[in-house]
Amino acid sequence: MHKVLRLTALVGVLMASIAQAATPINVYRDPNCGCCKSWIKYLETNGFSVNDHVEPNMSALKERLGVAPRLSSCHTAVIGGKFVEGHVPVEQIRELVQHPELVGIATPGMPAGSPGMEMGRARQTYQVIGLTHDGVDEVVADYPTTQ
Ligand SMILES: [Cu+2]
Incomplete structure (x- = not known):
């Protein structure tokens, strides 16, 4: 009996620390977007806790967030007040805090082999x-990375 209680408490502590470690991010997507769901799953397995929003008017949302049409893809995420457009790898999302000059980052289109587009x-x-902020595009990363 005591053992079970202790185990339950331990699981609770573990769950709490996992929840604490996960970085919250908001994702907006069309209800029928399969690759958007794949990208959400990818985020969740890589330390993000996703607030999933089904958004009926994606183009209005993108415009409001300042996603330039040339950068647009399927889903749009928001983290720390910046947009993350399309199938962006988690590395660049984590580095986004180091780029105060940016309004957001994007993987334009739907490139095969990008996260969620396997x-x-x-x-x-x-x-x-x-x-x-001045509306200039800046290359943040090239994929696939050469090693
Ligand atoms: Cu997609």
């Missing part, structure tokens, strides 16, 4: 683009 062995090259 299509067998298909790998398109793609970039993560930052948008500055």
Whole structure:
């Protein structure tokens, strides 16, 4: 009996620390977007806790957040007041705090092989683009990374 209680308490502590470690992020998506759900799953397995919002008017939302049409993709996330557009890898989302000059970052389009866009062995090259407050595009990362 005591053992069970202690175990329950331990599980509670573990769950609390996991919840604490996860970084909250808001994701807005169309109800029928499959690859958006895949990207959400990818975020969750990589230390983010996702607030999933089904948004009927994505284009209005993108416009409000300042996502330039040339950068647009399917879903739009918001973290720390900045937008994260499309299938952006978690590395660039984590580094976003180090870029006060940016309004947001984007992986334009839906490149095969980007997180949530896994299509067998298909790998398109793609970039993560930052948008500055002055409206200038800045390449933040190139994929696939050469090693
Ligand atoms: Cu997508």
